[in-house]
Amino acid sequence: MFQAKKTRWRNLENAAKIFPATSNKKDERVFRFVCELKEEVEPGALQGALDLCIQEFPMFSCVLRKGLFWNYFESTDIQPKVREEYKVPCSQLYVRDQKSLLFEVTYFGKRINCEMYHALTDGTGALAFFRVLVYHYLREAHPEEVRGPVASVLADATAEEMEEDSFEKYYGEGREVTDIPAYRSFQLRYRRLEYGSLRLIQGTLSVKEALSQARQRGVTLTVFLTAVYLCAIAKELAPRQKNKIVSLMVPVNLRSYFPSKSMRNFFWWIDIGYNFEGWDGDLEKVVSFVGGFFKKELTRERMAARIYGLMKFERNPLVRILPLALKQAALYLGTNMKPSGNTAIFSNIGKIVMPQECSPFLEQFEVFTSTPKVELCMCSYGDKLSLSFTSSYVDTRIERNFFRILTDLGIKAEISAWSPEEGGGAE
Amino acid sequence: MRYCENCRVRIRTPQKRCPLCQGALSGDGSGCEQLFPDLSEETSKLAFWFKIYTFVCVLAAVVCVSLNAALPFDTWWSLFVLAGVACAWLVTVVAIRKRRNLLKNAMWQLVLACIALVLWDWATGWQLWALDYGLPAAVVAALVSMLVIITVRKMSSPEYMIYLLMCCGFGLIPLVLLVCGALKVQWPSIVSSACCVIVLAAFGIFQGGSVWSELKKSLHL
Numbered sequence: 114m115f116q117a118k119k120t121r122w123r124n125l126e127n128a129a130k131i132f133p134a135t136s137n138k139k140d141e142r143v144f145r146f147v148c149e150l151k152e153e154v155e156p157g158a159l160q161g162a163l164d165l166c167i168q169e170f171p172m173f174s175c176v177l178r179k180g181l182f183w184n185y186f187e188s189t190d191i192q193p194k195v196r197e198e199y200k201v202p203c204s205q206l207y208v209r210d211q212k213s214l215l216f217e218v219t220y221f222g223k224r225i226n227c228e229m230y231h232a233l234t235d236g237t238g239a240l241a242f243f244r245v246l247v248y249h250y251l252r253e254a255h256p257e258e259v260r261g262p263v264a265s266v267l268a269d270a271t272a273e274e275m276e277e278d279s280f281e282k283y284y285g286e287g288r289e290v291t292d293i294p295a296y297r298s299f300q301l302r303y304r305r306l307e308y309g310s311l312r313l314i315q316g317t318l319s320v321k322e323a324l325s326q327a328r329q330r331g332v333t334l335t336v337f338l339t340a341v342y343l344c345a346i347a348k349e350l351a352p353r354q355k356n357k358i359v360s361l362m363v364p365v366n367l368r369s370y371f372p373s374k375s376m377r378n379f380f381w382w383i384d385i386g387y388n389f390e391g392w393d394g395d396l397e398k399v400v401s402f403v404g405g406f407f408k409k410e411l412t413r414e415r416m417a418a419r420i421y422g423l424m425k426f427e428r429n430p431l432v433r434i435l436p437l438a439l440k441q442a443a444l445y446l447g448t449n450m451k452p453s454g455n456t457a458i459f460s461n462i463g464k465i466v467m468p469q470e471c472s473p474f475l476e477q478f479e480v481f482t483s484t485p486k487v488e489l490c491m492c493s494y495g496d497k498l499s500l501s502f503t504s505s506y507v508d509t510r511i512e513r514n515f516f517r518i519l520t521d522l523g524i525k526a527e528i529s530a531w532s533p534e535e536g537g538g539a540e
Numbered sequence: 541m542r543y544c545e546n547c548r549v550r551i552r553t554p555q556k557r558c559p560l561c562q563g564a565l566s567g568d569g570s571g572c573e574q575l576f577p578d579l580s581e582e583t584s585k586l587a588f589w590f591k592i593y594t595f596v597c598v599l600a601a602v603v604c605v606s607l608n609a610a611l612p613f614d615t616w617w618s619l620f621v622l623a624g625v626a627c628a629w630l631v632t633v634v635a636i637r638k639r640r641n642l643l644k645n646a647m648w649q650l651v652l653a654c655i656a657l658v659l660w661d662w663a664t665g666w667q668l669w670a671l672d673y674g675l676p677a678a679v680v681a682a683l684v685s686m687l688v689i690i691t692v693r694k695m696s697s698p699e700y701m702i703y704l705l706m707c708c709g710f711g712l713i714p715l716v717l718l719v720c721g722a723l724k725v726q727w728p729s730i731v732s733s734a735c736c737v738i739v740l741a742a743f744g745i746f747q748g749g750s751v752w753s754e755l756k757k758s759l760h761l
Binding site: 122180181197200201221316433513527528529 | 559698749761
C-alpha cells in the first residue's frame with residue numbers, strides 16, 4: 114500500500130515543447146516510418162524484436178505528463194505491444210491525461226510501421242530506433258542469414274549521450290541576426306478533407322534516375338527536388354497571384370552542423386521562398402536559386418542564429434513562471450494565428466543504410482507525417498527513392514504537378530495512395 | 541499494374557482512378573497490392589451517449605421553465621432546476637474529460653464542487669452553510685476517495701503524490717477561514733483540517749523523498 118517509487122524524468126527540449134501545445138485533431142504531430150519486406154510480417158518475431166529494441170532505447174519508454182510550468186517525460190514500465198494496423202495513418206498517439214507510450218509499432222501484410230509522437234524525438238532519432246527494430250526483426254525471422262552483431266546498426270553512443278539535450282549544449286553559440294528570410298507566402302486555399310483527415314500519395318522512383326537529373330544540373334538531389342516542388346506549386350498560381358512568394362519549410366537535422374548523438378529532438382528548419390513573378394516555366398532558374406540559397410543558409414553560423422530566437426523566448430524568466438496552460442495557449446496562438454505561414458513543407462530523411470546481409474529481405478522504406486498543409490517526406494533505400502505527400506486537402510494538383518514534372522524528364526514513377534474515402538483502396 | 545497515360549505513372553494500390561489526376565486508368569489490376577487495411581469508420585459510443593445526456597438536460601430545463609411560466613405559480617422554482625441541471629452537466633463533462641486520470645478527476649471535482657456550493661449559498665441568502673459544512677465535507681470526501689483509489693489501484697508515488705498534496709493543500713482553506721473567524725460552526729472545519737494535516741504529516745514523514753522528488757518534477761522551471 115502507498116508504495117514509494119523513484120522514476121527518472123526529463124524535461125522537454127526546446128523544439129519538443131511546441132508539440133504538446135499544438136497537437137490536435139487537425140495535426141496530431143505524428144509521423145510514420147514504414148519498412149516494406151519481401152515477405153509477410155511474422156507478428157511473433159516482430160514482438161520479440163520490439164522487446165529487444167526497447168532495451169536499447171530505454172528513453173523511449175516514457176509518458177508525457179504536465180507540471181505546473183512545463184511538461185515533462187516520466188519513465189514508465191508499460192511494455193510496447195505489436196498490433197496489426199488498426200487505425201488511420203498518423204492518428205493520435207498522445208492522449209491528454211492518459212499515461213500511454215508515445216510510439217506504436219504495427220504491421221500489415223509485408224509492411225512494418227512505426228509511428229512516433231514528434232515530442233519524443235525527431236526523424237533522425239526515430240530512424241535510429243526503427244533501423245534497430247527492423248534489424249532485430251530480421252535476426253528473429255532469419256537467424257541463419259542475418260547473424261549480427263547488432264552493434265552494426267546501433268549508434269555508438271552512451272545512454273547519457275543519447276539523452277542529451279543538444280539545444281541546451283549549443284545554445285550559447287548563436288547571435289541575434291536580422292536577415293533571416295521570412296515571407297508573406299502564397300497559401301493554398303483548396304477545399305479541405307473532413308476535419309482531422311489525411312490523404313497520402315506516395316511515389317517510388319529510381320535513385321539512379323533521379324540523381325542523374327540532379328547531377329546534370331550540378332546540384333544535390335535535395336536541391337533538385339526542392340526546386341521541382343516549388344515549381345509544382347507555382348503552376349497553381351493564378352495570374353493575379355504571380356507576385357506572391359511560394360515558400361517551403363525545410364526541416365534541417367542539426368546533428369549535421371553541431372556534433373551530437375542525441376536521440377531527442379535536435380532539428381530546426383529554414384524557409385525558402387521564390388518569387389515567381391515573370392516566371393516562364395523554366396525549372397533551371399529555380400534549381401540554381403535553390404542551390405545558391407541552400408549553400409548560403411545551411412551553415413553552422415546561420416543555423417545557430419535561427420535557434421537563438423526561440424531559445425531566448427524559452428529562457429525568458431517571465432515566460433518560465435507562466436503556468437503551463439497559459440504558455441500552451443500562447444504557443445498555440447503564436448503558431449496558428451501567424452498571418453503568413455509557409456506554403457508547404459519538405460522533410461528529407463535522406464539515405465537509409467542497412468547492413469548488407471539484410472538486403473535480400475528488404476523492399477523499401479517510406480516515411481510520412483500528419484500535416485495541416487501539404488508535406489512531402491523523402492527517404493531512400495538502395496535504389497528506391499520514396500516520396501510521400503501527405504495533405505489535408507481534397508485536391509491533388511500539387512502532387513500531380515510534382516510527379517508530372519519528374520515523369521516529363523523521363524523518370525519512371527510508381528504511385529500508391531491512401532485516402533479516407535477509399536480506406537485501404539480495396540475494389 | 542494499372543497505368544495512367546496522362547501522368548505516365550504506374551499505380552501500385554488497387555485504385556479505380558489515378559490518385560494524381562483522377563483520370564481513367566489503363567491495364568488490369570494484376571500485380572496491385574493492398575498496402576493499408578480497410579478501416580471502417582469508428583464511432584464513439586461515449587460521444588453518442590453524452591449527446592443524449594446533453595439533450596435530456598436541455599429538454600428538462602426547457603420543460604420546467606415553460607411549465608413554470610405557463611401555469612400560475614408563485615415562485616420561480618424552475619431557476620433551481622436550471623442551476624441544478626447546469627451543475628450536473630458540468631460535473632459530468634469534467635468526469636468524462638478527465639476519465640483517464642481518476643485522481644486528477646477527483647481534484648477537479650473537489651474544486652468545482654466548492655465553487656458550486658459557495659455560489660448556491662450566495663444565491664440563496666448567504667447563510668454560510670457552504671463554508672461551515674460544504675467545504676469541509678467536500679475536502680474529506682475527496683481525500684477519502686483519493687486514498688481509496690490509490691489503495692485499490694495499487695498506485696505508486698509518481699502517480700498519486702502530486703494530487704494528494706494538492707488535495708491536502710486545498711483542504712487547508714477551511715483552516716484559513718477558521719483562523720480568520722469567518723465561520724459560524726467550527727467543528728467540521730476542525731475535523732477536515734486535522735485530516736489533511738495528518739495525511740500531509742504521514743506522507744512527509746514516511747515518504748519524504750517521494751514528496752520532494754514529485755514536487756521538483758511538477759514545479760521545475
